[in-house]
Amino acid sequence: MSKRVEASQQKLEFPSLFNGQELLVKVVELLPYPIQVFSADGFVRFINSAALEMMGIKSIEAHVGKYNVFEDPVLRELGVMDHVRQVLTGEIVSLTDFNAPYQGIVRYFHAADNDIQAITADITCFPLVNADGSVGYFAAVFILKKIYRGREEIALGREYIESHWQQPFNIEEAAKAASLSKSHFIRLFKKNTGVTPHEYYINIKIGKLKEKLLDTNLTIAQAFAACNMGYNGHSARLFRERVGVSPSVYRKKSD
Numbered sequence: 001m002s003k004r005v006e007a008s009q010q011k012l013e014f015p016s017l018f019n020g021q022e023l024l025v026k027v028v029e030l031l032p033y034p035i036q037v038f039s040a041d042g043f044v045r046f047i048n049s050a051a052l053e054m055m056g057i058k059s060i061e062a063h064v065g066k067y068n069v070f071e072d073p074v075l076r077e078l079g080v081m082d083h084v085r086q087v088l089t090g091e092i093v094s095l096t097d098f099n100a101p102y103q104g105i106v107r108y109f110h111a112a113d114n115d116i117q118a119i120t121a122d123i124t125c126f127p128l129v130n131a132d133g134s135v136g137y138f139a140a141v142f143i144l145k146k147i148y149r150g151r152e153e154i155a156l157g158r159e160y161i162e163s164h165w166q167q168p169f170n171i172e173e174a175a176k177a178a179s180l181s182k183s184h185f186i187r188l189f190k191k192n193t194g195v196t197p198h199e200y201y202i203n204i205k206i207g208k209l210k211e212k213l214l215d216t217n218l219t220i221a222q223a224f225a226a227c228n229m230g231y232n233g234h235s236a237r238l239f240r241e242r243v244g245v246s247p248s249v250y251r252k253k254s255d
Contacts, residue, residue, distance in 0.1 A: 034121075034142040037128070040088060040135055042070035054119065054142065069140075074100055087125040087138045095123040097145070099181060118184055120146040146179070153178040154192045157185060161197060165204045166228045171197055205229065206242045213251045220247050 028035055034051035036044050044067045047060060057063050075081045080095060087093045099120045121142045128137040157178035164170070174197055175185035189197045205227055212223035224231040224247075231247075239247050 034144070035139060037137055037139045038069055039137055042068040044069070045137065051142065054144065084125060087127055088135050090127050090129070090135055092127070093125040095125075098123050099184065101184065101187075118147075118180075118188075119144065151192060153180055153185075154189055157189060157197065158193070158200065161201050162204060165201065165208060169198055169201045202238070203242070206239060209239065209247075210243065210250065213247055214254055216251075220251065223247070 028046075029048045031048060032050055034054045035046075035048045036051050037046035039045050044064055047057075047063055051057075052060065052063070069075065069084065070081070072081075075084060078098075078100065080098070083095065084093060097120055099118055101118050121144050123140055123142050125138055125140045127135045128139060130136040157174050157180070160174050160177035161169075164173075171182055171186070175182045178185050180188065186197060189195075189200070193200060195203070209223060209227045209229065212218060212226045213220065215223065218226065221231040224235060229235045236247060239250075243250055245253065
């Protein structure tokens, strides 16, 4: 066992932490960092106000003694459950850049929907041992890094796509511009705009192509080339699907 864990166990024996030390509990309650304390079976036994606010939980009664971290589908979906369970062996467990979709929290905790899309936090779980050295409880401390409300991040993603419409579509770079993971970016983008990032990109390309086709100084092939598109069966079919007519018919109708 590491020196770090041993030192933590010596200082955080559970009986001395809570029995007769109401002041310490009050301090934890007032800390601005979300904190939860769990019994070894995974049920939450204490939660401070900062954690209630972060998760949108409506009341302590709806959470304490009812939520079990080892049954949390959000943790299971994110693949970190086994890592969290290591705290029961006496290890300090750290989850860096833990990114949880907020709608999962809302569904599982019956929490208030605070117009949040995702929460990113660093989470440290550390054991609280009994006098005999066994893990009786463990605590989880959250350091919030980012609360994604969707609109601001998606605006950055849209701006990236709009300014790079002539380049090949790159979902990784668009998500990076929005400071979101690729999966979260795609999901939030469609929720906020009604289309996927790739569909949005194609719509911009087609819109620019329609403008170029109105320029009679350009051939149809040159109009496509100006939009960094080859004039071939695939691109012509894509235009027809989006506009309803072929490029040549569109140009004639616009004369």
